[in-house]
Amino acid sequence: xxxxxxxxxxxxxxxxxxxxxxxxxxxxxxxxxxxxxxxxxxxxxxxxxxxxxxxxxxxxxxxxxxxxxxxxxxxxxxxxxxxxxxxxxxxxxxxxxxxxxxxxxxxxxxxxxxxxxxxxxxxxxxxxxxxxxxxxxxxxxxxxxxxxxx
Numbered sequence: 001x002x003x004x005x006x007x008x009x010x011x012x013x014x015x016x017x018x019x020x021x022x023x024x025x026x027x028x029x030x031x032x033x034x035x036x037x038x039x040x041x042x043x044x045x046x047x048x049x050x051x052x053x054x055x056x057x058x059x060x061x062x063x064x065x066x067x068x069x070x071x072x073x074x075x076x077x078x079x080x081x082x083x084x085x086x087x088x089x090x091x092x093x094x095x096x097x098x099x100x101x102x103x104x105x106x107x108x109x110x111x112x113x114x115x116x117x118x119x120x121x122x123x124x125x126x127x128x129x130x131x132x133x134x135x136x137x138x139x140x141x142x143x144x145x146x147x148x149x150x
Contacts, residue, residue: 035146036075037098042090042139050091053135054079057094064114065096071110075099090139 045053057079068074075097082090102110115121120128 030150032147032149035148037101038144038146039096039098039141040144041094041141043092043094044089044137044139045091046135046137049135053092053132056132056135060118061094063117067114067117068096068098068110071113073099073102073106073110088139092136 043053062077065074065077068077077097078095080093080095082093085091111122115125118125
């Protein structure tokens with residue numbers, strides 16, 4: 001009789017130990033996968049410069065993002081206007097959805113392709129970015145990664 005009760009006590013302890021060890025392993029399984037990476041830029045367009053800035057976006061900015069799509073880096077890109085923006089809020093939000101984060105080597109390879117496409121170099125592109133300061137102010141931005149539920 002005593003042997004049977006010891007047997008059942010041992011079995012109960014083993015079952016309890018097994019359940020407590022299985023709990024943390026099951027808890028480690030996440031309910032999501034990391035998804036695409038989004039970059040948002042908050043833009044305040046200077047007075048009287050909206051059309052010129054949108055021309056830039058429809059030109060080289062769009063070409064660069066189309067190249068990114070062709071190269072498999074960019075998933076999508078968007079320009080959002082902020083309705084009834086208040087003081088200190090952006091007029092436009094530029095959104096670029098990337099497939100993933102990219103290594104320095106991948107970024108440099110894309111930079112070279114972009115420069116070739118635009119018939120430019122890093123110095124000229126930097127100067128052009130400085131010239132756009134009269135068109136807009138960059139108020140800030142955000143980089144986010146989507147969480148995709150399993």
